[in-house]
Amino acid sequence: MSSSKTLIRTLIKNPTRIKSKSQAKQLHAQFIRTQSLSHTSASIIISIYTNLKLLHEALLLFKTLESPPVLAWKSVIRCFTDQSLFFRALASFVEMRASGRCPDHNVFPSVLKSCTMMTDLRFGESVHGCIVRLGMDCDLYTGNALMNMYAKLLGMSSKISVGKVFDEMPQRTSCDDLKDETCIMPLGMDSVRKVFEVLPRKDVVSYNTIIAGYAQSGMYEDGLRMVREMGTTDLKPDAFTLSTVLPIFSEYVDVIKGKEIHGYAIRKGIDSDVYFGSSLVDMYAKSARIEDSERVFSRLSRRDSISWNSLVAGYVQNGRYNEALRLFRQMVMKKVRPGPVAFSSVIPACAHLATLHLGKQLHGYVLRGGFGSNIFISSALVDMYSKCGNINAARKIFDRMNVHDEVSWTAIIMGYALHGYGHEAVSLFEEMKQQGVKPNHVAFVAVLTACSHVGLVDEAWGYFNSMTKVYGLNHELEHYAAVADLLGRAGKLEEAYEFISKMRVESTGSVWSTLLSSCSVHKNLELAEKVAEKVFAIDSENMGAYVLMCNMYASNGRWKEMAKLRLRMRKKGLRKKPACSWIEVKNKTHGFVSGDRSHPSMDRINEFLDGVMEQMEKEGYVADTSGVLHDVDDEHKRELLFGHSERLAVAFGIINTEPGTTIRVTKNIRICKDCHVAIKYISKITEREIIVRDNSRFHHFNRGNCSCGDYW
């Protein structure tokens, strides 16, 4: 190497010439040996150390400088930012200003990034003031960083910490120009737009930043407008642009536009990008094209935890719960660590499948991973425990949460509603409002469902009307359905019929079939026939309606009508979905199909049922065969009843668990009336708490009673 002065001159021009860590250390040693380590040369070495990520060495050398020049300051600030030590980066910036050094345009991108990461908008605004005063608001990199900061911080206004950095700064009085600077900025994306317009030259990053800002604040049309504007310049969309734009089409469920982007990405060779790949998997899944998601996922050259989770979440969104769990397991086996988002995606799969043991396992993972206080996960857990039949565990998690939002409130309210504790649900709804949390559409579905399950007609009307009058929410199909259900259950069948006929949204087969089942409960065959025609007019293949009508004809002895209806079913190729129930015993799920005697424990089950039957009859049980739709004699009907899947599952549970263990059974269709009576007796005779989840709610059987109060 030539003389130190020449070396310095060469390095100032191109400090990246030093490529290895040992080279940098050698250079440093050489300067010390020749006693030529001036302020300038030290700064250059600091900057070289920073480039090579030698944080410790850079800081040590920095500390030896009495009055560090700008180059040294900016290296150190960048160093801290790169190492995610954002507070220290900002503290250094304040110290630098206090020492009278004037920052150059290389300093601000790091400083602004630190403000963004510290979520301190006030500090960021004062830095912006500083930038304007130094005339650096036209600098491309600085402007891009400013846009990013405003987009992130103004978009999350409820979560930002105002002036946190200043308050913690020990020497804050020595930096007056920062402290007093307050920019009065317009809110939200307007600030970003303003910065964007000031920039004399824009690059791809400028466009990407503003597009992402619009996309993340839900201003999709403005985002897409910027993409078009970008097209009129000679700047071309890159991987960043595309992975920002695709989620807009997921939101719009516009698979045509999404596919166009996919095609463009293939032509540009961007389709293998991990970020873009995850957006693509998500876009196809949200457009109900899960096979396309699978195809994209299988072709990804590299997969990180987000790309895995995009497909897991996609499966859940499309109701493919077992596949979601399978993929999640596969991901863990491949040593890809699931983050908090992965848990909040996969836990709902357990909720839908009612697999308590898997849900509990995931809960364990969550706690070990330190995600116990994540509000998304906690809400999902509340829902999972309640759907798996354990409302007490759900309540415990709810009570331990630090903050409750409308989603967590709704989860617990819906939980109580489904378990038949309608009054508790209604009072929680009131508590939510009291605490200033505004109920949304789903919260109203929950509270109306609660009213419906316990027959709170007046309260339900109050809530239904308050939606539009107090909260400015539209009535959606689900709200109409809940009220119609409520009227029907309460026996106000004609009123319910009128209500559905006058709904302001298009009715569906399911709304009418809810009323149909009320007609069946209240034995109103005449109205049922009218309602059934409504159902078939909308949905001619509605199995539930066929079965209900067949049942009603059967219980009225109208075998001819029943046969006609069955013929109609057969012509359409419809087959009755077999009733099945399942139960978890020792972490294994056992399924039972009505009338199927193939389970290996069948002999023991029958032996148990025969024994318990004797006692039941002593206590006054009489088989209610009215629900059996077969045209056979009563003795045969009784036998058919005893083969019902829920009864088999309950019996299996009792003979395979310790005395006193709670029995949890899940059934795919509504629990049968006679089984409901029988299980009440069984709970009393065996002294067991038995919880049956059917397709609409939970029944807690205890000491001969059921939580539904026989109102379901």
Place this chain on the structure above:
DNA sequence: GTAGGGTTAG
């Protein structure tokens, strides 16, 4: 200096 996946209902 820029990007992707999440909770409640149906």
